[in-house]
């Protein structure tokens with residue numbers, strides 16, 4: 395079942411080490427088949443050097459494994475909450491990529507400071523509240539998803555416009571229309587986090603981009619009037 399999606403999710407997972415987004419097994423990618431209500435995710439703790447497409451695990455939107463001989467990622471229920479709450483997304487990445495994790499650990503948003511950021515994220519990438527002790531000691535992974543959803547609701551953020559988040563004291567989750575696109579977003583997030591870190595060393599001024607530059611760069615690539623790249627005339 396879902397052989398093509400398994401191949402896509404496997405290929406997307408294999409890009410994490412190639413793009414320098416993952417150390418050891420500190421990350422995972424999933425992709426969803428919305429028509430079937432099933433998603434495919436990396437198995438937990440399996441090294442990238444031995445991972446195969448057949449190792450991918452199929453999970454339903456209640457979080458139950460429906461196919462696969464291995465345990466799914468320990469973050470599966472976080473992916474499940476995001477798929478249930480953000481109905482447009484088709485793929486999710488979680489990786490302990492060091493620059494994005496640094497902002498998550500510091501509890502600092504990745505502010506929109508330039509056009510590199512505005513090309514992908516329509517505004518700051520938010521950091522969530524820390525999970526409470528009770529949230530951690532009960533349904534931890536599910537509560538991780540819920541704190542992401544709460545952050546987007548409280549800040550009035552659209553998951554399509556800001557396709558990533560930093561879970562405080564933990565790390566980034568990024569998403570997109572497919573697993574492959576989510577990996578690209580995770581890499582962009584990592585690069586932007588590193589750039590922001592360096593910019594913050596150079597000045598204490600407020601160096602957020604003005605709204606009109608954010609608009610210009612985001613809408614060059616998104617929406618009905620996008621004109622970036624080889625659009626047909």
Ligand SMILES: O=C(CO)[C@@H](O)[C@@H](O)COP(=O)(O)O
Nearest residue numbers: 419420421422438439467468
């Ligand atoms: O967050 C963590 C560890 O802190 C996990 O995301 C990471 O180790 C990946 O776990 P899985 O191998 O996907 O179970």
